[in-house]
Amino acid sequence: MKLSPMSHSSCEPLLSGNHPDLFHRSQVLVVDDDPMICDVLSQYLVQLGACCEVVSNAIQAADLIRSRQFDAILSDIYMPDGLIGMDLLSITLEHSPLTPFILMTGRPTVDNAVEAIRMGAYDYLRKPFNLDYVELTLSRALHYRRLELENRSYQEELERKVEKRTRELQGFLLNSVQSLSNALEARDPYTQGHAQNVTDIVVQLAHEIGIDESHDVALRLAAQLHDIGKIGIPDSILLKAGKLNDEEYEIMKKHAEIGYRILSPIPSLSEVSRYVYEHHERWDGRGYPQGLKGEEIHPISRLLMTAEVFDALAAERVYKKAWSLEKITAYYRDNAGKAFDPEIADALIRLIEQKKLKPRHSTAA
Ligand SMILES: [Fe+2]
Known part of the structure; x- marks a missing residue:
């Protein structure tokens, strides 16, 4: 007779029965306070080729279930040490949900059986x-576990492939978008590097205010494409060396809407087209083209606007010198809550103070 509390492990792959490949070296836990049941079951399971762990104490069984993976668990319902089979079932579902759990009892009732299955036995x-x-019940349980493991492994492999393919497609899209943006900048030498600068700033700003990295691709696309609508602005206005008059400025303002119209029919860029449409909206509602206000403007559009203004102020133009970082900081302080979302303006000032943003030199020809 075994010691109490009994615990032992046996594994002698004798390979017998009708399902030798299912039982072969499968890890089966038997939990019962009746030593005779434990002996009979463990000898039989070892004959079938299983590795059998036998425990007569439910607390010890709970520790084992938390620390190891079993291929199947056979457990008595009623045991004398506080925990019962239903408790072990809950622990198994939490720690090892793919392990089939089979309850055993000498005091069966319909309610017990229904409750066990309802709980997930x-x-x-x-x-x-x-x-x-x-043997029949356990072989079905082991077969079920094998299928579930295969299914999970297949799903994980599929998810890995989809993720890899998605990354490749995103990389392809970003490269194509960068080419498009380079084409625009080739037309307007005074803004060369602007899209890339805005991209770098907007990603840093997003991380500074705690926007999740999962938005990085949309942020980069929006930053690269925010001024793509300038393709539709006449050279006489786009390339004018000097300040625009009111009429010219009204035409230039149309680039936000033109960009939206270019991008919105492309399904993978429909979200980005909204940010492009809104990238000149102001927190106080005095922006364009829709005059949106505060949180009506998408947070990514607000980031884009804040970053774009920084790059414009920090760059040298024919009609203006590059602003110093002190002057830019003062400008953002003055305009937080007016032109800019105050939280994003504060984040940009922090980036300047941390020397993560620097003025850039004009690359104008
Ligand atoms: Fe713009």
Whole structure:
């Protein structure tokens, strides 16, 4: 007779029965306070080729379930040490949800059986049991676990492939978009590097205010494409060396809407087209083209606007010198809550103070 609390492990792959490949070296935990049941089951399971761990104490069984993965668990419902089979079932579902859990009891009721299955038990055995029936139930349980593991592995492989393909497509899209943006900048030498600068700033700003990295691709696309609508602005206005008059400025303002119209029919850029449309809206509602206000403007559009203004102020133009970082900081302080979302303006000032943003030299020809 075994010691109490009993615990032992046996594994002698004798390979017998009708399902040798299922039982072969499968890890089966048997939990029962009746030493005779434990002996009978463990000897039978070892004959079938399983590695059998036997525990007569539910607390010890709970520790084992938390620390190891079993291929199947056979557990008595009623045990004398506080925990019962239903508790072990809950622990198994939490720590090892793909392990089939089979409850056993000598005091079966319909309510017990229904409750066990409702809680997630794989099956329910009445004691005394026929060992052939135990073998059949356990072989179905092991088969179920094998299928579930294969299914999970297949899903994980599929997810890895989809993720890899998505990254490749995003890289392809970003490269194409960068080419498009370079084409625009080739037309307007005074803004060369502007899209890339805005991209670098907007990503730093997004991280500074805690926007999740999962938005980086949309941020980069929006930053690269924000001025793409300037393709539709006449050279006489786009390339004018000097300040625009009111009429010219009204035409230039149309670039936000033109950009939206270019991008919105492309399904993968429909979200980005909104940010492009809104990248000249102001927190106080005095921006264009829609005059949106505060949180009506998408947070990414607000980031884009804040970053674009920084790059414009920090760059040298024919009609103006590059602003110093002190002057830019003062400008953002004055305009937080007016032109800019105050939280984003504060984040930009922090980046300047941390020397993460620097003035850039004009690359104008
Ligand atoms: Fe713009």
